[in-house]
Amino acid sequence: MKTNTITVFFLSIFIVLTISFSGCEKISQMIPSDTISTIKVGVIQPSGLAPSFTKGAELAKTQINNSGGLLGMQVEFIVMDNQEMRDFPDPNESVRIARILIEQEGVTAILGPLLSTNSTQVGPVVTELKTPIITGSSGHQVTATGDYVFIAVAPSSIQGATTAQFAIDSNELNAKTAATIRQEGDVYSNAVADAFETSFQNLGGEVVATEYYQHGTRDFDIQLTKINNVIPDVLLIAGFIPEVPLIAARAREMGIKATFIGTNAWDIPNELFNVLDDNTPLEGAFFTRDFSVESPDAAPFVEAYSEMYMEQPDGPASWGYDAMSLLGIAITNAGTLDSTVIRNELTKITDYQGASTISHFDENRHPVKSLLLHTIRDGEIVLYKKVGP
Numbered sequence: 345m346k347t348n349t350i351t352v353f354f355l356s357i358f359i360v361l362t363i364s365f366s367g368c369e370k371i372s373q374m375i376p377s378d379t380i381s382t383i384k385v386g387v388i389q390p391s392g393l394a395p396s397f398t399k400g401a402e403l404a405k406t407q408i409n410n411s412g413g414l415l416g417m418q419v420e421f422i423v424m425d426n427q428e429m430r431d432f433p434d435p436n437e438s439v440r441i442a443r444i445l446i447e448q449e450g451v452t453a454i455l456g457p458l459l460s461t462n463s464t465q466v467g468p469v470v471t472e473l474k475t476p477i478i479t480g481s482s483g484h485q486v487t488a489t490g491d492y493v494f495i496a497v498a499p500s501s502i503q504g505a506t507t508a509q510f511a512i513d514s515n516e517l518n519a520k521t522a523a524t525i526r527q528e529g530d531v532y533s534n535a536v537a538d539a540f541e542t543s544f545q546n547l548g549g550e551v552v553a554t555e556y557y558q559h560g561t562r563d564f565d566i567q568l569t570k571i572n573n574v575i576p577d578v579l580l581i582a583g584f585i586p587e588v589p590l591i592a593a594r595a596r597e598m599g600i601k602a603t604f605i606g607t608n609a610w611d612i613p614n615e616l617f618n619v620l621d622d623n624t625p626l627e628g629a630f631f632t633r634d635f636s637v638e639s640p641d642a643a644p645f646v647e648a649y650s651e652m653y654m655e656q657p658d659g660p661a662s663w664g665y666d667a668m669s670l671l672g673i674a675i676t677n678a679g680t681l682d683s684t685v686i687r688n689e690l691t692k693i694t695d696y697q698g699a700s701t702i703s704h705f706d707e708n709r710h711p712v713k714s715l716l717l718h719t720i721r722d723g724e725i726v727l728y729k730k731v732g733p
Contacts, residue, residue: 381417381418382417382418382419382420383413383414383415383417383418383419383420383452383675383681384420384421384422384449384450384451384452385405385419385420385421385422385451385452385453385454385455385668385671386421386422386423386424386442386445386446386449386451386453386454386455387401387421387422387423387424387454387455387456388424388426388438388441388442388445388454388455388456388457388462388466389423389424389425389426389456389457389458390425390426390457390458390459390462391425393458393459393584394458394480394612394615394658394659394660396612396657396658396660396661396664397455397456397458397480397660397661397663397664398421398423398456398664399649399652399653399657399661399664400649400657400660400661400662400663400664400665400666400668400699401421401455401664401665401667401668402421402664403645403648403649403652403661403665404664404665404666404667404668404669404672404698405419405421405668406652407648408668408669408672414672414675414676415675415676415679415680415681419668419672422445422449422451424441424444424445426438426441426456426457426462436465438457438462438463438465438466439465439466439469442454442466442469442470442477443469443473446469446470446473446475447473451475452475452476452675452681452683452686453475453476453477453478453671453675453683453686454466454470454475454476454477454478455477455478455479455480455664455667455668455671456477456479456480456664456667457479457480457481458479458480458481458660458663459481459530459531459532460479460481460482460483460485460486460500460530460531460532460535461483461529461530461531461532462481463477463479463481463483463486463489463493463495463531464483464485464486464489464531466479466489466493467486467487467488467489467490467492467493468489468490470490470492470493471489471490471491471492471493472490474492474683474684474687475492475683476492476494476671476674476683476686476687476690477492477493477494478494478495478496478667478670478671478690479493479494479495479496479497479667480495480496480497480660480663480664480667481495481497481531481532482495482497482498482499482500482503482532482535482536482607482608483495483499483500483531483532483535484499484500484501484502484535484539484708484710485531485535486531487708487709487710488708491687492683492687493709494670494690494705494709494711495709495710495711496663496666496667496670496711497608497634497659497663497711498608498632498634498710498711498713498715499708499710499711500532500535500536500539500607501535501539502539502710502715503536503539503607503608503632503715504535504536504537504538504539504540504541504542504543504580504582504607505539505540505542505543506632506715506717506731507540507580507605507606507607507630507631507632508522508539508540508541508542508543508544508547508549509543509547509731510605510630510717510731511544511549511577511578511603511605512544512547512548512549513547517577517578517603517630518577519544519549519576519577519578519603520549520550520577521549521550521551521552521574521575521576521577521578522540522541522544522549522550522551522552522576522577522578522579522580523551523552523553523554523555523571523574523576523578523579523580523602524537524540524541524551524553524554524555524579524580524582525537525555525556525557525564525567525568525571525579525580525581525582525583525591526554526555526556526557526582526583527556527557527558527559527582527583527584527587528556528557528558528559529559530559532582532609533582533583533584533609534582536580536582536607536609537554537580537582540580540582541554552574552575552576553570553571553574553576555567555568555570555571557583557587557591562590564590564591564594564595565594565598568591568594568595568598568600569598571595571600571602572595572598572599572600575601575602576602577602577603578602578603578604578605579595579600579602579603579604579605580605580606581604581605581606582606582607582609583609584609585609585610585612585615585616585619586615586619588606588609588610588616589616589617589619589620589623589625589626590619590620592604592625592626592629593620593625595625596624596625603628603629603630604626604628604629604630605629605630605631606629606630606631606632607631607632608631608632608633608634608659610631611631611633611635611658611659611660612658612659612660613658613725614658616725617723623720623723626720627720627721627722627723628719628720628721629719629720630717630718630719630728631717631718632715632716632717632718632731633659633715633716633717633718634659634662634700634713634714634715634716635657635659635662635663635699635700635716636716636718636727637656637657638726638727639716639727641697641701642662642699642700645657645662645665645698645699649661649665657699661699662698662699662700663699665698665699666696666698666699666700666702669696669698670690670693670696670698670702671686671690673689673693673696674686674687674689674690674693675689677689677692677693690705690709691705691709693705700713701713701714714730714731715730715731716728716729716730716731717729717730717731
C-alpha cells in the first residue's frame, strides 16, 4: 500500500511537470525567442575600390538612426569585403558573401557591390533568396539578373548614349570620328562602349577603332598604335582607375590628339589624380557623372558628408548614400520587413532628392536621373553642364 502511494505521488509530480513544460512551450511560441531590435542591412564593399561607397551609406544610416530609425528600430550594417585587392578580383567572392549575409546574418537587404560584373554574379542569388539589393553599379544588364536587383547609378546605356550625343552635337567637339578602348570581359566597360558606339553611329558619326585590353595590364601600346593610325576626333576610355589615366598618358606620349571622354568610373577624383606624377594628359577631358558637389540640389548631402568625414564626397559616396536612403524610404512605406513588400515599395519611389535626383525607377529598375557633364580643367573636375534626360 505504501509502495502504491509513492508511485501515485511521483506520477502526480510527473503530470504536473509535463503540464508546466507544455504550457511554457506554448508561451514561448507566443513570445519570439529572439526579439528583433535592429534592422540588419548587408554592405558588399570592395576595399580595394572606392571605400567611399560605404561611407556614404553610413552617413544615410546615421541620419536615419538619429531620426528614430526605421519602424522603431535602429539600422545595423554588416559590412563584408568582396574584393580586397583591385588587381586580383575573385569572381566567386561576391556570391559567397551574399549567401552569408542572407542565410547566416539574416539581413533585410543588401547595398552594393560596386562593379557591374560582381553585381551580375550576385543578382541570381538575391532573387533566389528574395532579398532586395541596391547596387552601386551602372551596367544596364545588372538588373536583368533578378527581379530583386536595383541600381542606384545612372545606367551605362544612358551614359554611353549621352557622351556620344555630346561628342557629335557640341560646338566644343563636333566629332565626326570616334574610337573606343575598353576592358575585355567587364560588364560595365563593354556596356558603356557598346552604347556609345551604337549612338555615335546612329547620329551619323563613324567609329574607326574598337580596342580591348586585359584586366591588370599596364601596356596599351598595341591598342593605342591602332587608334593613333586612324586619327579619331574623340577617344572613349571605358575603363577604371588606374587604367584610365595610364591610357590617357600613354596616348598623349604616342601623339594621339583626340579629346578623351569617359563616364562614371572616372568619378573618384582622389584616385584619378593620384596615378600620374603629372595629370596634364587628363586636361580637357569630359566625363559624365550623376552627382556633382557643385549642384545646389546636392548641397545638404555634400555639407553633411564633408562635416562627417572632413573631405568632399565623390561618385561612389553619393551612390552609397542614395542606396541606403532609398532603402529607408521603401522600408518606411512598407511598414514591414517583408522582403517582397520592400522590393515592391522600391519600385514605387518617385521624386527622390538625396545626393542625386531620381524621378522614378523604370520598368528595368533603373533610376531615371539627369546626368551632369564634367570637364577636367587646371587639374580639377569642374561641372560643365547638365545633359541627358
